[in-house]
Amino acid sequence: MIPYTVNIKLAARTLTGALNLQNKTAVDWGWQGLIAQGCHSSILIIDPKTAQTIQVLERHKTNVVKVKWSRENYYHNLSSPYCLRLASGDASGKIIVWDVVSGTAHCEIQEHSKPIQDLEWLWNQDASRDLLLAVHPPNYIVLWNGDTGTKLWKKSYAENILSFSFDPFDPSNMALLTSEGIVFITDFSHSKPPGSTGKKVYIASPHASPAHTKPAPAAAPVPTGAKKALNKVKVLITNEKPTAEAVTLNDCLQLSYLPSKRNHMLLLYPREILILDLELSQTVGVVAIERSGVPFIQVRALHTFTANSSVQELVYDLRSQCDAIRVTKTVRPYRMVICPVNENNAALMVSDGRVMLWELKAHTGRAAANPSSGLSPLYSPVSFCGAPLGPNQKRIQDLSLNSMIGQTLIAGEAPPPSSNQQEVQLKFLLTGLLSGLPLPPFAIRMCPPLTTKNINHYQPLLAVGTSNGSVLVYNLTSGLLHKELSVHSCEVRGIEWVSLTSFLSFATSAPNNMGLVRNELQHVDLPTGRCFAFRGERGNDEPPIEMIKVSHLKQYLVVVFRDKPLELWDIRTGTLLREMAKNFPTVTALEWSPSHNLKSLKKKQMAAREAMARQTVSDTEQSSVESSVISLLQDAESKSEISQAISAREHFVFTDTDGQVYHITVEGNTVKDGARIPPDGSMGSIACIAWKGDTLVLGDVDGNLNFWDLKARLSRGIPTHRGWVKKIRFAPGKGNQKLLVMYTDGAEVWDTKEVQMVSSMRIGRNVNYRILDIDWCTSDKVVLASDDGCIRVLEMAMKSASYRMDEQDLTDPVWCPYLLLPRAALTLKAFLLLQPWSGTFTMDITQVDMKSVLQDPELSLLQRCLLVSRLFGDESDLQFWTVASHYLQSFAQARQLSVSKSEEAHAQSEGTHSSPQNHLDICHDILCESSYFQKFQLDRVHLQEVKRSSYEHTKKCADQLLLLGQTDRAVQLLLETSADNTSYYCDSLKACLVTTITSSGPSQSTIKLVATNMIANGKLAEGVQLLCLIDKAADACRYLQTYGEWNRAAWLAKVRLNPAESSDVLKRWAEHLCSSQVNQKSKAILVLLSLGCFYKVGEMLHSMRHFGRSALFIEACLKYGVMEAAFLDYARLLRSLGLREGAALWASRAGSAGQQLMEDSKFSKPSHPALIRHFLL
Helix, strand or coil: CCCCCCCCCCCCEEECCCCCHHHHHCEEECCCCCEEEEECCEEEEEECCCCEEEEEEECCCCCEEEEEECCCCCCCCCCCCCCCEEEEEECCCEEEEEECCCCEEEEEEECCCCCCCEEEECCCCCCCCCEEEEEECCCEEEEEECCCCEEEEEEECCCCEEEEEECCCCCCCEEEEECCCEEEECCCCCCCCCCCCCEEEEEECCCCCCCCCCCCCCCCCCCCHHHHHHHCCCCEEECCCCCCCCCECCCCCEEEECCCCCCEEEEEECCEEEEEECCCCEEEEEEECCCCCCCCCCCCCCCCCCCEECCCCEECCCCCCCCCCCCCCCCCEEEEEECCCCCCEEEEEECCCCEEEEEEEEEECCCCCCHHHCCCCEECCCEECCEECCCCCCCCCCCCHHHHCCCCCCCCCCCCCCCCCCEEEEEEEEEEEECCCCCCCCEEEECCCCCCCCCCCCCCEEEEECCCCEEEEEECCCCEEEEEEECCCCCEEEEEEEECCEEEEEEECCCCCCCCECEEEEEEECCCCEEEECCCCCCCCECCEEEEEECCCCCEEEEEECCCCCEEEECCCCEEEEECCCCCCCCCEEEECCCCCHHHHHHHHHHHHHHHHHHCCCHHHHHHCCHHHHHHHHHHHHCCCCCCCCCCEEEEEEECCCCCEEEEEEECCEEEEEEEECCCCCCCCEEEEEEECCEEEEEECCCEEEEEECCCCEEEEEECCCCCEEEEEECCCCCCCEEEEEECCEEEEEECCCCEEEEEEEECCCECCCEEEEEECCCCEEEEEECCCCEEEEECCCCCCCCCHHHCCCCCCCCCHHHCCHHHHHHHHHHHHCCCCCCCCCCCCCCCCCHHHHCCCCCCHHHHHHHHHHHHCCHHHHHHHHHHHHHHHHHHHHHHHCCCCCHHHHHHCCCCCCCCCCCCCHHHHHHCCHHHHHHHHHHHHHHHHHHCCCHHHHHHHHHHHHHCCCHHHHHHHHHCCCCCCCCHHHHHHHHHHHHHCCCCHHHHHHHHHHHHHHHHCCCHHHHHHHHHHCCCHHHHHHHHHHCCCHHHHHHHHHHHCCHHHHHHHHHHHHHHHCCCCCCCHHHHHHHHHHHCCHHHHHHHHHHCCCHHHHHHHHHHHHHHCCCHHHHHHHHHHHHHCCCHHHHHHHHHCCHHHHHHHHHHHCCCCCCCHHHHHHHHC
16 A cells, blocks of 8 residues: 555635734725735735635735735736736835735835835826836835836935825826925826926915905804814915914825815815815815814725715715724724725724724615704615616615715705605625734644544644633634634643544643742633633642643643643543652653554454454354454444543653653553653753654754654754754654754754755744744644734745635635636626627626626616626726716717707717716716816805905906806906005906907907917916907817817816817817827727717727727617717718618618608618628628
8 A cells, every 4th residue: 555645735824913003004905806905014815795815925024014906997808907916015115016816926126225105006098007106215206117127217305205196187296295295296297207396385274364354254154063163273275384383284194186076185184184175275175073082094085976065165974984993002993995996895904903894885764854964865876887777677776886875965955856766874884804813922733634534524723822811713724713712811821632623722820929820721622612621620829831742642631830740631531640749850841652552452352342243143144144244343333432441552751851851651540651761962951852653853942953763773963053942843644754843033844854954934034023833734834823913824845825816715705807817807707798699698607796687688788888897896997888878878868859960969969968967977077068067167166265265265266267257256356356465456457357348359359369479478377368258268278288288178168168169179189198198098088988979989999909898889889879870971971872772771770860861862771681791791
């Protein structure tokens, strides 16, 4: 029979515990649907849907301070597949870009040796998705190629940079939060570093004598509480550093642009959240807490805009809050992350290693009436995935935040009578909890190894004794906590398994004045959780237990004390066999021998039973009874538990303080002394012993290892020069002679056959943590407990705990298409999107929670595209289909209302056909309908007008009102300028000009000439104002585009021009975005979608090789009939060429307009299949 080593395949992994303070900001929730969290020098990858840790990345040598998932804002295909890519930065300044699936580092980046302050992947251009921007202390921002690790450019600033934020509406704008204020950069580019040092501003309180004041309205409500206290100190942005007398808010915790509104910024302070309007440089919204309330530590702005924008201020109301957690000195909330795909899931990271997963749920029902609250009601939208909900269509109400709540109404306002909206209430629900290990130290012990006898019910369980007296049992197959048992009242010092389902653990209390302690030795039955004191009433006021050792057959237990003779117990009966005499030598190390006489005893018992069985049957009966039956009976008896009558002989060895080796034999109640071996002169005080087969290994306090070959009667001493040998253990498995050795500064693996070291780990060289305990979990993997609060399962080489995620054996299945091979992920996506080859939609190859919705025949193609983009966490797809779905339905609706309009008329109707209840969210900014965009801009300037507190604010409001065409109100503001102001004369003249302007030819010519001269001489803003006064906004837009102010030109076109002129301006902008210098074709496509240029969008998608998206888009266009104009034009072309049947074919596909063309031309409908096929091809 060929001998083999029994092994169970376990993935390398790390069980993590409490976080380090430097890990506080190291957490991110990516579009991929996974959470990355730093824990000391490791990075956890968590699946929030199933609350499982599916990967642990280990390569950093210091604490991880930042993690950032790559953005998914690009079209995915086989050359650009779905991938899990993560960037992480540590306290030593190293940045690592990871391939998370394989657990390997893609590249490593090092610039300085100080902690990375901030990280961000660039998403704003189509040329490359590998660009990574990092803040290296004290004052450098560096752009890296995250694929190659190449530095592209580096820029330094005068102040220490703490963090940065990009403007989501204009990627050339970014803000740096520094130690003294904020630096605004307006020329950021991936191709070169910013040319200027930026505009430095400060956040401060104005002086007591403001430059401009205005009386408060009489009808304004009297503020109370925190708002009253905050109104005493109006916050604004100044260009001058505040003086000592001014109140400086220098404890800003966080800075970020609002993703829901352009030119708005969010500032977080311990007791207030400020919303700044950057055009006005003034606070327009405040969220404050009472002085006695708990301070803020983090805020996250959402894309779904749910604030109430009133004339007075931007108001955020408290709609829901989760349950509070108990905060102590060691348990504090560190960070919160929000799901970027759906924005209705949150994860809270706690300092003790817990991850609390919350989901925001919408419950139908009216809230209790509370008129004093002033809260406007929330209503559920009447659409699903961007399309109106069918009468029998299935939906997922909690799919995303914008599918849970629609646009809010003003407090007290009732919904429209024709609306079937339902009022909803929001509630947080705790859907998952991940618990980490408690604080170290730990005592670990792996359960007995896998054998051929226990293979059917074996579980790889690891028992972890903690400092608080509990024992945690982990299943290393899944890495999840199997059971948590509160066993002791003090720190657990050691654990020994007595079977696959029970163990012994001991703990010692703090010593009293006499050095005596309370010893606790507990027997724990794992299936029932039953615990009992194994030593009974013993344990009070005695020397502490040093170790416990269970015999190889789990029959006997030796309890070793510090200054007291050892005790020998029978585990099966729980009786004390022998308490050694007082003159018994002091034990320094002890180990049971693996040899015993159980096999010979079983053979004797089997022979006796067989003889008895043969005597009970006659000779004739014995001949008729098959021998196999008797053997089966004997096998059944032999496989039963060891009979109480059988007590096998076992023996153990121990050493005393002089190094002498003693041999003790135990059989039943008999304890016999054996041979004594004198000490080896080359060895110091023996600290530990390991015994397997014919090999005995001793380790001493000086770092020497002595290998004894008992069969050959040879010994060999090896000085390791590593210091005290704390513990040694042999690997499980027959014939496996690997030895794990633990030192004070690390660990080693030795091959005792060859007497040579296999691998080594040393603190300061390989790792930065100290090892507390060791054990083998399989024949080729070790498990180490360390002082950073982690327990690591490592390969024998002890290099890294990262592993391939496809090797992981998870308890619950994980939905993450990014884990699939590229071809498999794209196949799954295509399967979910469209199945025109079958009459019904099937789900034979996948199982997801949304199966019933995806199989719903009423789910339209656009709804399916949006739903799948959320399932895949595809940022680019979600953005495209959100805009495409809205405008395809909008233009199709306009076409139904006015069939006779041409394609150009369709484009001109943009912005006029949508009702206020059916518009694109304002977070899409320029892409919104003109009517809604104009209304929002008017509301915004009115809010700015209310909040103005200086002449500069008033001037900006007047300028904005002039551009918006609100000349009457602009004149009123211009006339408010005080007489002692240096601009009094100019403002008065401007007011007269605006009031008296006429549309006559000479005056227009003069004003246009003046405006042109002003623009030519650098007065672009003033010249644009004059052109808008004479209704020459189209010329103003052309001048703005000529001077590179593309965003301002698009804004002006949306608020002042008619649809046709606005379309021309935006089309020129789209052409500019497609240029090689800008390379933002994806954004250009969104602009063209808002204009209804669907044919051009299809062409661009095809030219960009976005074949899947282009095919689905054209299919959607055909379903909604918005491309019939192209068919109509082609039919006219064919008619002009004399191809009457071909023209008839394409006219028949052009809807009612094509039908009219056929009637006018008196075509006959095409009937020849070959001809139809020819023209289709």
